[in-house]
Amino acid sequence: MNPILISILAYLGATLLVSRLAARRDSAGQEFSRRHFLGGQFMGGGILALSLVATYTSASSYIGGPGAAYKFGLGWVLLAVIQVPVALLTLGVLGPRLWTLARESGAVTILDILRDRYQNRWLLWLSGASLVAGFLGMIVVQFTSGARLLSVVAQIPYATSLLLFVSTVVIYTLWGGFKAVSYTDAIQGLVMLVGMFALLIGVVGQGGGLANLTGQMSQIDPGLIAPHGPDGFISWPFLFSFWVLVCFGTIGLPHTVIRVMAAKDGRAIARAMVLGTLVTALVTLMPHLAGALGRPLVPELASPDEIIPTLMVELFSPWMAGLMLAAPVAAVMSSVDSMLLQTTSTLVRDLAMQGRSFSQTQMKWLTRVTTLVVALACTLMAMDPPQMIIWLNMAAFGALQVVFLWPLVLGLFWSRARGEAALAAMVVGLVTYLPLTFLKIKLLTLHAIVPALLASLLAFVLVQGVVQRR
Template sequence: MTNWSLLAPILLYLIATLGLSRYAASRGASESSFERRYFLGGQFMSGPLLAFALVTTYTSASSFIGGPGAAYNFGLGWVLLAMIQVPVAILTLGVIGPKIWRLAKQHQAVTILDILEQRYHSKTLLVIAGISLVGAFMGMVVVQFTGGARMLSVMTGVEYHWALALFVGTVLIYTLWGGFRAVSYTDALQGLVMVFGTVALFIAVLNYGGGMSAITAKLHEIDPALLSHRGPNDFLSWPFLLSFWVLVGFGTLGLPHTALRAMAVKDGRALKQAMVLGSMVSVVVILLPHLSGVLARAILPEIDSPDNVLPKLMITVFPPLLGGLLLAAPLAAIMSSVDSMLLQTGSTLVSDLAGRFAELNESQQRRLSHLTMLLLVAGSGLMALNPPQMIVWLNLGAFGVLQAVFLWPIILGLFWPKANASGAISAMLVGAGGFLWMLNSGFKPFGIHPIVPALAASGAAFVLFNRLGKACDA
């Protein structure tokens, strides 16, 4: 049965995001070409806008649905793992941000593949990168759609398929309406909502459970290992911790949808502001949802799916109307990730691939972009009809593919003048092929996640095959 006291405030929030997207789109109307207007919006982002847009793009259904679900199962050890993600703003904006921003300004680049093409001058590399990006992003979009629909369904009583349609439809409309600029402004709004919502939820959980001491005492009765940094069955080994430092720490330098944000910043001062503010926001929106997931084990000892922890927790600790309002926090995290992925997938297919192999005028670009977006959303929505039980693993797998393909070509392309297309292409093929093989076969040397040996092999292949190619213009 539909709970309208929960659903009504959610619908109002979705309508507000649509209104903001239209306002943001109108502010970007002065951009000279459809391509720059729709896929990048120009270099317009201030420090606070960039900080919230970057963090909300990176924190997704995995951070608000899958992550707290894993923390519910594995305890404080998973919170420790999750906090590895906090330096993502410093890494992305501080290490590669300045160079990517300058290259984007110099070459009028619209996508991260534009940067790679300017650096390596290889259509083969462009095709490999484009196919990898589209495949990985499709998997990640399915994760986001699944997380959003599950949350709406669990909290409001709306049947899963209808919740999926509502969520998918809203994201599609405002992404089509406004492009990158609209997505960035709505991401900033969603970042504010996320901060407020996660703080309110954590305080409510402590109050409902009788305080931290009472809750931890109950957790100790259930399983003392939940309060240990190593977790149940000592799952948090040093090899596992090392893997996560690479997968959600250092490896984030190879995520195209976070690197893209640096291309749209207006100046170096805004980059520095975003590094500081983005790190502060990351602490709040990563620590508190995961910690709430652990504490939920004492309040909701039995639950049907770990991914339903946060929605059920909100229903339990808040009255319906307030719960509906605060549901916007995790919903915002999901929406802000999926719109960025959809937009970059569309730009890859239209601008990076189709536009380089066929001459398209602005009208054709617009029609093809909108058609591509419709097809991407429809395909991802259909795949989300039968989702996996724990979406965190699917999301981490897609993360790994993106890192295996893009990490070394981006980093070495920016900082090694002798890097060339032969090295970059070999790194992409070895990294992606090795990662997928190890992931599917279950091969984990010394208990280390496949991303670590995959990136090591990818880096070695880059250096080795780089000797066979000609140097590119840096």
């Protein structure tokens, strides 16, 4: 059998083992929905940091991002490290207040927080529908990315690799719920660090050192070592838009915010801010730098997105390459499991359970069936993904930000904030963002996320002023 495939199968098997052990440690005394969807407030600083970073890091960080660095050079590496403060912002801005509110109210999901804070039914339905729609699109992208990666490097049919990847994620998500997902995400974060460190060392060693590699890049195109890339592609408006989309706006991403609610205490949050920032810096810098420096080593590629798996296969033995390829596989898995779990929690706990009473047994079966249905639907779409799937992914990424960012932040820090204002911010944000995105309209050369968040904030403030005057 292919050594690469054996190594990857061993990694997937280890992931299932960890999830099973985590499931056994779960507290049987807790309510099922709280145990399965949040796991209680159990995360120490280390697990919180690794889990948060691993969840945020997806296929784009190991496939698309390094591919862009391969094409545009060191300027794209500088652009990528803009997202380093993600953990610092998410934990520092929302951390203490969100954790306290979750503990006092017993909230399990993001919609629980919004329900307790605003008491607005329409807001809950819009945010729930947005979360499900956004995550479905992003899950399809992650399924597709993971399956393509396994298919190419392990030389197995795409359909087989898709079923292998999906079944692993679904099994350990069903087995242990949020706690299993968090522990496996933490381990996957470590796998990313080790794999990318080994790859970067291998690239630098193979290329004769940094100076030699950058010299060769300059000979190919001087723009590859310029801060703004070839032909000044990375402009200042582009830099600002990218920072808003992949750094500042991530404060409002539900699948990263939910981790804050599961922190053990304030000390864990403080430790995770420091460790999470360090880990984010490493897992962002190393793959992007390897992609850029790989240009002289692999000057011809059918697609820039192939640079990381190509470097792994060409620089290392099949057994070692298989182990290292666990890093991008881990990046995909650590994102998709959280999205799958939150999609299920929204459909079951936040929408289906409203006004209804279910026994613990009924909750378990409803949760399992819903998880399987969501996974099956996304798998069928991933079998033949649409050509514009990457744009749908980015659209979903930004749409979740315009829906959740201001209602979460202002709801936590503005005591008088009302549900009408939060709902207006969601509606105006979506109405601004989606047309600008799909029609590819750039106001002042800025990405759609910038005017959409500004319009959303303005709508929140204006409607809040009107409501307060009543």
